[in-house]
Amino acid sequence: MASPSPTLTKIISHPFFFFLFFFSCSTILSYAIRTSSSPSSSINSNDLHHLSRAERLIRSLNLFPTKPVNIIGGGGSGDDDVFVPGKIVEKNFSFLSLSNSDHPSIHDLGHHAGYYSLVHTKAARMFYFFFESRNNKDDPVVIWLTGGPGCSSELALFYENGPFTITRNYLSLLWNDYGWDKASNILFVDQPTGTGFSYSSDDSDIRHDENGVSNDLYDFLQAFFKEHSEFVNNDFYITGESYAGHYIPAFASRVHQGNKNQEGIHINLKYYDIRKKCYGEMCYDFSDMERFLREGKVREALGVGKLEFVSCSRRVYDAMNGDWMKNLEVDIPNLLEDGIRLLVYAGEKDLICNWLGNSRWVHAMKWSGQEQFRASPTIQFVVNGSHAGSLKSYGPLAFLKVNEAGHMVPMDQPEAALEMITRWMKGILTVTTQTHYASHN
Structure with missing residues (x-):
């Protein structure tokens, strides 16, 4: 094309x-949130307290849908x-x-x-x-x-x-x-x-x-x-x-x-x-x-x-x-x-839901490969010669912590996210990562 x-x-x-x-x-x-009546203004803690949980989520994204x-x-x-x-x-x-x-x-x-x-x-x-x-x-x-x-x-x-x-x-x-x-x-x-x-x-x-x-x-x-x-x-x-x-x-x-x-x-x-x-x-x-x-x-x-x-x-x-x-x-x-196959990933700087909590439930999940997964080594995820994350895997299960990323990984680390999904879909995420890790250490 x-x-x-x-x-x-x-x-x-x-x-x-x-x-x-x-x-x-x-x-x-x-933090400051724009309101629909005044785009440059911020909402104070009292105003925020009176918003519903859903409204706080929406305002935090700086979104103002005209209907619910x-x-x-x-x-x-x-x-x-x-x-x-x-x-x-x-x-x-x-x-x-x-x-x-x-x-x-x-x-x-x-x-x-x-x-x-x-x-x-x-x-x-x-x-x-x-x-x-x-x-x-x-x-x-x-x-x-x-x-x-x-x-x-x-x-x-x-x-x-x-x-x-x-x-x-x-x-x-x-x-x-x-x-x-x-x-x-x-x-x-x-x-x-x-x-x-x-x-x-x-x-x-x-x-x-x-x-x-x-x-x-x-x-x-x-x-x-x-x-x-x-x-x-x-x-x-x-x-x-x-x-x-x-x-x-x-x-x-x-x-x-x-x-x-x-x-x-x-x-x-x-x-x-x-x-x-x-x-x-x-x-x-x-x-x-x-x-x-x-x-x-x-x-x-x-x-x-x-x-x-x-x-x-x-x-x-x-x-x-x-x-x-x-x-x-x-x-x-x-x-x-x-x-x-299942890949679970999280940004290392996600303060909303931290990567450690995600890692713990993946390790605690009971399945036939649980012990092998828990015993497997953590290796580097390397993208374009740089250490972009840490990967652990066994069989169909993999967990990846992405460096320098927050809650929205494809936005925070777009190159690493694209490389991650490309390798994963090709079935070479762990193979490529281990090869790159060996060549850079």
């Missing part, structure tokens, strides 16, 4: 139709008001500038946005982005799930590991040199229902537990691979961060169950996890993303009509309240015993 223009400012479109233990995590509350959830009265995205369960409506789109004649065509670029009408709902539609690999269509298919619960995966798309990054204040896009689409065909999904551009016209479609979440994702995946049958034989990895430490093991177990029961299309699950469940404020600023996704040309390109973008949903966050204390680690040993 031809190399695209480095600056992406103009928008054109063409219609087409994985686990969590509870940890007590330190919380940092002393995408439950609409009618009209939706404007594409099709008739709800047909199981239907996918998708379009090819491009954020590329037309000023460079050498950039790929919309079809060759392989960027898609669409809606899937969830089967086990009354009227819910799940919004997603799909970016074909810049390298090779035979690369693995990866799905990314942002946490919250209730935050849009566009946070990762534009600030962590998507194809683009947003230039500060100018709302133009640049190619991300460390985007995971350089090593995979990647999906970003707005879920649970009511998050991002995903919506419903029926309040009962809001999800409250991992059973509903994992079934919705599994149904979407079946429809996606039916729509994109050329990717069915590719390896498949589940990724995410923060509260996705709940979503991922439940979703992986659902896919594994579906494969064993021969339900629909067999999915080549390889499993991959970024397990960093959070409780407190994170001091990131994602406000440019909200502004960008409100631009008329952007909305037109994505086919979302007049639908509001709910960056993080207070309603979805509160609806999942009963799910917070559930231990989803119990699902993992069965996956490991069946050879489903």
